[in-house]
Amino acid sequence: MTGAPLPLASESSGMRAWLLSPEPHSRWQARLGRFYLGWRAFSRNPLAVIGLGIVILLILVAIFADVIAPYSPITGGDLRTERLLPPSETYWLGTDDQARDIFSRIVHGSRVTLFIVVLVALIATPIGLLVGTVSGYLGGWVDTVLMRITDIFLAFPRLILALAFVAALGPGIENAIIAIAITSWPPYARIARAETLMIRNSDFIAAVKLQGASTPRIILGHVVPLCLSSLIVRVTLDMAGIILTAAGLGFLGLGAQPPMPEWGAMVATGRNYLIDQWWVAAMPGIAIFVVSLGFNLLGDGLRDVLDPKAAK
Amino acid sequence: MASAVMNRGGGHASALRSSLKNIAQFVIVLMTTLLGLAAVTFFIGRVVPIDPVIAIVGDRAPPQVYERVRQELGLDLPLIQQFWIYLKKAVTGDFGNSVLTTNPVLTDIANAFPATLELATLGTLIGVILGIPLGILAAVKRGSFIDQFVRVLGLAGYSIPIFWLGLMGLLVFYAKLGWVAGPGRIDVTYSYLYTPVTNIVLLDTAMQGQWDAFWDAVSHIILPACLLGYFSLAYISRMTRSFMLNELAQEYVIAARVKGLSEMRVIWRHALRNAAVPLVTVIALSYANLLEGSVLTETIFAWPGLGQYITNSLQNADMNAVLGGTLVIGTAFVLLNLVSDLLYRLLDPRTR
Numbered sequence: 050m051t052g053a054p055l056p057l058a059s060e061s062s063g064m065r066a067w068l069l070s071p072e073p074h075s076r077w078q079a080r081l082g083r084f085y086l087g088w089r090a091f092s093r094n095p096l097a098v099i100g101l102g103i104v105i106l107l108i109l110v111a112i113f114a115d116v117i118a119p120y121s122p123i124t125g126g127d128l129r130t131e132r133l134l135p136p137s138e139t140y141w142l143g144t145d146d147q148a149r150d151i152f153s154r155i156v157h158g159s160r161v162t163l164f165i166v167v168l169v170a171l172i173a174t175p176i177g178l179l180v181g182t183v184s185g186y187l188g189g190w191v192d193t194v195l196m197r198i199t200d201i202f203l204a205f206p207r208l209i210l211a212l213a214f215v216a217a218l219g220p221g222i223e224n225a226i227i228a229i230a231i232t233s234w235p236p237y238a239r240i241a242r243a244e245t246l247m248i249r250n251s252d253f254i255a256a257v258k259l260q261g262a263s264t265p266r267i268i269l270g271h272v273v274p275l276c277l278s279s280l281i282v283r284v285t286l287d288m289a290g291i292i293l294t295a296a297g298l299g300f301l302g303l304g305a306q307p308p309m310p311e312w313g314a315m316v317a318t319g320r321n322y323l324i325d326q327w328w329v330a331a332m333p334g335i336a337i338f339v340v341s342l343g344f345n346l347l348g349d350g351l352r353d354v355l356d357p358k359a360a361k
Numbered sequence: 362m363a364s365a366v367m368n369r370g371g372g373h374a375s376a377l378r379s380s381l382k383n384i385a386q387f388v389i390v391l392m393t394t395l396l397g398l399a400a401v402t403f404f405i406g407r408v409v410p411i412d413p414v415i416a417i418v419g420d421r422a423p424p425q426v427y428e429r430v431r432q433e434l435g436l437d438l439p440l441i442q443q444f445w446i447y448l449k450k451a452v453t454g455d456f457g458n459s460v461l462t463t464n465p466v467l468t469d470i471a472n473a474f475p476a477t478l479e480l481a482t483l484g485t486l487i488g489v490i491l492g493i494p495l496g497i498l499a500a501v502k503r504g505s506f507i508d509q510f511v512r513v514l515g516l517a518g519y520s521i522p523i524f525w526l527g528l529m530g531l532l533v534f535y536a537k538l539g540w541v542a543g544p545g546r547i548d549v550t551y552s553y554l555y556t557p558v559t560n561i562v563l564l565d566t567a568m569q570g571q572w573d574a575f576w577d578a579v580s581h582i583i584l585p586a587c588l589l590g591y592f593s594l595a596y597i598s599r600m601t602r603s604f605m606l607n608e609l610a611q612e613y614v615i616a617a618r619v620k621g622l623s624e625m626r627v628i629w630r631h632a633l634r635n636a637a638v639p640l641v642t643v644i645a646l647s648y649a650n651l652l653e654g655s656v657l658t659e660t661i662f663a664w665p666g667l668g669q670y671i672t673n674s675l676q677n678a679d680m681n682a683v684l685g686g687t688l689v690i691g692t693a694f695v696l697l698n699l700v701s702d703l704l705y706r707l708l709d710p711r712t713r
Binding site: 206316330 | 393398402406516520536649653656657672675680683687690695698
């Protein structure tokens with residue numbers, strides 16, 4: 050959804066008039082028109098555009114990592130002469146203790162980061178959405194039970210719960226993803242429930258009910274789509290937290306295992322050489338910072354557009 | 362809450378009844394949450410791929426011995442019964458022994474907790490002392506340089522990995538500039554000059570008049586405390602700004618100005634007093650968050666607190682210690698949330 054409106058915004062004024070037409074001829078035109086308005090509001094916020102730029106850059110780097118990275122991220126150079134070299138023209142960000150090019154590792158690490166973020170979002174969002182909408186729509190004891198479970202998961206500090214889960218499941222990137230997903234869904238469930246409570250009593254739901262729609266159909270077909278926009282904002286704002294938690298797990302040696310170029314684990318390696326070869330720890334940390342900043346800026350911008358009530 | 366408002370006019374008896382009902386509701390919520398916490402840790406303990414019996418008897422023990430230990434540990438009982446035993450033990454503070462230190466987990470936690478408390482408290486203090494004035498300034502001078510500054514500070518606080526910032530802090534202030542002491546709580550030379558009473562080094566040394574040791578402890582704690590303080594500040598200043606903006610837009614502020622009150626008085630006596638109510642919640646929450654932040658910070662600064670205890674135990678597959686620590690931090694988290702909720706009701710007359 051990010052790339053599409055770009056060419057539209059710069060098209061001729063006829064296109065603009067078509068998009069902004071107060072009487073759209075098709076649902077599609079109306080939708081695109083809303084989208085265009087949203088994009089205009091979004092692009093007025095320079096920080097949000099920077100955030101979007103960072104996220105797009107992350108995706109591009111992850112896709113073209115093989116082309117961009119000048120060296121292999123896994124196998125290093127000559128251990129006698131190319132170990133722990135400072136940043137130079139050959140090695141832009143220096144080399145690490147295995148004589149690997151740090152720049153190449155960071156470039157490939159973008160794939161790991163993207164992989165974690167996307168998978169966590171794909172696992173946690175549907176769970177939260179389902180729990181929240183079912184809980185809000187059905188109400189009664191189902192609501193009480195589901196919300197109490199949600200509260201219990203909310204009661205744990207996120208990193209600590211993830212730590213405990215990884216301890217039980219064993220270290221590794223898949224388990225780290227599962228652990229982070231388990232700790233991520235409760236806030237989404239809360240938001241989805243709040244939205245559902247507002248939607249539940251609308252006339253159109255009553256109409257659908259009179260037409261004989263089943264409860265699953267109402268929840269999946271009518272309630273869930275309306276909850277999506279505020280949930281997308283929340284998930285985007287959460288991405289930075291997910292990245293930081295994953296990096297924290299990696300730093301503690303519980304996330305991605307060596308030699309995978311995960312940024313948090315790379316900082317952990319650099320810790321041993323902090324005082325004399327600072328770049329080994331510093332560079333991957335900057336990468337984590339820039340990417341989480343990008344997601345935070347993007348999330349703030351999206352919130353202003355999609356959820357004006359929450360923005361202050 | 363709603364029922365409390367409706368019962369307003371119902372006289373003394375019904376007010377009492379409604380507040381009793383509130384308390385009962387609180388207790389039930391607290392109990393189910395704690396029960397859930399225990400259930401989660403119990404469940405995690407069961408899915409661990411480590412066989413606790415083999416961990417004790419070794420993998421060459423004869424089957425009879427294995428079976429006997431299994432029965433002693435109660436692992437042959439139905440799961441629900443095992444959970445009941447686990448609960449009964451957890452209530453009395455018995456989390457089993459740590460494999461790593463051979464002490465009861467509770468003793469270890471009691472030893473480690475003051476260190477975490479010391480660090481998190483100092484961090485929150487720094488966050489409150491700097492964060493609230495910054496937030497107020499940002500709200501009063503909206504759109505100014507200071508407002509942008511607070512915004513950037515907040516955004517960075519939400520985006521910087523805490524462990525990385527800690528390492529960079531060590532690199533710059535300890536290794537390069539030499540302004541602060543390195544990892545640890547106190548230098549070995551000073552560590553025998555005082556007797557640990559509260560296990561909070563700053564208090565112990567100060568109360569016993571060991572000022573050299575006190576200043577050494579200060580130079581050790583200042584960097585990790587500032588680190589946690591920064592993350593607390595990022596959160597508190599952002600929330601203060603938003604609460605103050607909300608209050609400053611209210612009519613009573615206009616009324617106060619029309620009355621001719623000085624701007625300082627309007628801001629500090631009127632707007633801030635009203636913004637203070639939600640701020641208390643925010644401070645309690647940030648305190649709870651620092652408990653979490655301390656896990657990574659303590660690892661970096663070799664700070665012998667709960668966070669380091671959990672990560673050390675993790676790396677040694679010491680599940681009793683991990684789950685005990687998780688349960689304790691989870692409980693502290695729940696209680697802090699509850700306290701903030703109670704304080705909110707206490708401070709804000711509208712919720713009564």
